[in-house]
Amino acid sequence: MKIKERIALQFTLLVAAILLLFSLAIYSVSEHYRQEEFYDRLKSRAETTCRLLVKVQGIDKHLLKAIDQNTLSEMLDEKVLIFDSQNEMVYSSVDDKLLTYQASLLDEVRKERYIEYHQGENEVIGLLYQDESEPLVVLASAYDTFGHSKLTNLKHTLGWGLLAGIAVTIGLGIYFAGNALRPISRINEQVSLITAQNLSQKLDEGDRKDEIAQLAINFNTVLARLNNAFEQQKSFVSHASHELRTPLAALKSEIQLGQRFTKNNTELEEVFGNLFSDTERLISITNSLLFLARSYENSTNFKMTTIHIEDLVFVAKDELLTSHPAYRVDIDYERIPENGNETVVKGNEELLKRVLVNLLDNACKYSSDQHASIIISTDPKFCTVKVRDNGIGISENDLPHIFDPFFRATQAADQPGFGIGLSICQRIIELHHGTISVTSEMGVGSEFKVQLEHV
Numbered sequence: 001m002k003i004k005e006r007i008a009l010q011f012t013l014l015v016a017a018i019l020l021l022f023s024l025a026i027y028s029v030s031e032h033y034r035q036e037e038f039y040d041r042l043k044s045r046a047e048t049t050c051r052l053l054v055k056v057q058g059i060d061k062h063l064l065k066a067i068d069q070n071t072l073s074e075m076l077d078e079k080v081l082i083f084d085s086q087n088e089m090v091y092s093s094v095d096d097k098l099l100t101y102q103a104s105l106l107d108e109v110r111k112e113r114y115i116e117y118h119q120g121e122n123e124v125i126g127l128l129y130q131d132e133s134e135p136l137v138v139l140a141s142a143y144d145t146f147g148h149s150k151l152t153n154l155k156h157t158l159g160w161g162l163l164a165g166i167a168v169t170i171g172l173g174i175y176f177a178g179n180a181l182r183p184i185s186r187i188n189e190q191v192s193l194i195t196a197q198n199l200s201q202k203l204d205e206g207d208r209k210d211e212i213a214q215l216a217i218n219f220n221t222v223l224a225r226l227n228n229a230f231e232q233q234k235s236f237v238s239h240a241s242h243e244l245r246t247p248l249a250a251l252k253s254e255i256q257l258g259q260r261f262t263k264n265n266t267e268l269e270e271v272f273g274n275l276f277s278d279t280e281r282l283i284s285i286t287n288s289l290l291f292l293a294r295s296y297e298n299s300t301n302f303k304m305t306t307i308h309i310e311d312l313v314f315v316a317k318d319e320l321l322t323s324h325p326a327y328r329v330d331i332d333y334e335r336i337p338e339n340g341n342e343t344v345v346k347g348n349e350e351l352l353k354r355v356l357v358n359l360l361d362n363a364c365k366y367s368s369d370q371h372a373s374i375i376i377s378t379d380p381k382f383c384t385v386k387v388r389d390n391g392i393g394i395s396e397n398d399l400p401h402i403f404d405p406f407f408r409a410t411q412a413a414d415q416p417g418f419g420i421g422l423s424i425c426q427r428i429i430e431l432h433h434g435t436i437s438v439t440s441e442m443g444v445g446s447e448f449k450v451q452l453e454h455v
Ligand code: ADP
Pocket: 358, 362, 363, 364, 366, 389, 391, 392, 393, 394, 402, 407, 408, 409, 410, 411, 412, 416, 417, 418, 419, 420, 421, 422, 423, 446
């Protein structure tokens, strides 16, 4: 779940819980007041009935009942029963005794003088009425129709209010969480655009006051340090390789000079021969490192022209076979392009040739038959070159690393090389905004695929 959704959910749950508690509190307080008011009403009704019966001359039971039956609200289901000290009912406002009672209840009223309780949905009070005459026990009961209907209305209002409150809270929660997290999403987008090539880019620091701005400021500081370290590393490799080139070239010529004096001395001849090939290797590594370092320093400085891939493939094949006459290379078309332009790409000829020579060289070098196939294919957008061999293959564990500088698989150990060729190929293809990928199976062979957008 996204942080935005989590915040919205937590906010909604919190507000819903507060609203619910608030509604329950309002409902129960209202119910409590309703009950209190109703008991008071019943009490005064009981006292009035007793007073009329006992004190008012000329009002007897029958008259009082007639008055009660005509004045007591039927809706409220009111009943008043009056008992003398022998628990004999001396008066009932209704004919049928709907109010059930026991003698113990009457005794309790005499003891407590006043009690309140429920009977079903009705509220009942018991009251001991005492003046100069004999004490009477009055039981009065009724159903608070109006109070209950008011409470039901209140319940519905609170219920709908709660639902509306939750709906509004969800909307507001999503809106405010989205608003609060928008700067983080913006930072996220900016961070995802930062690569090793544009470490100098900075994140938007906003007003530099809130926590998110602080995060951006700290991130920028880390970026600046990283960029610095990266630049230092690049310039070190570039300077070191550049500085090494002159003494290495001098060393090479001195070895060549020395070789003139080794005639007729086979041991010296071998030593000088080894010195010469080692120096060549050193020069090659230095040049490769210098190329890689410079390609990061000024990636836009390469001369770009239109290149016919099929021509370049032939040139690369010729160059490789000149230095390795034992190698064999087949060139094939997977699909003859309908449009002549489908094999024309914009790029640097020298660099792209270097990629092809490198891939072909590896394919022949790592195959016992020293044989490579090169397959050209096109589609409406891309021109694809595949270099295929039936060689030793690359293990699944090594595959993710073969484009790393200086990585060599263990089974490649008996072949010459220093593991920098493929990282150069990858960098060159990157400079051409293309892709390079590999599929391979141990003991079966490998296929390197280069894809470039054609003109
Ligand atoms: P090098 O060939 O000089 O070692 P590369 O950078 O060209 O350096 O290749 C890196 C590693 O990738 C090689 O050492 C080898 O283990 C593996 N590799 C490259 N091409 C092939 C291939 N066609 N078949 C098998 N392994 C290969």
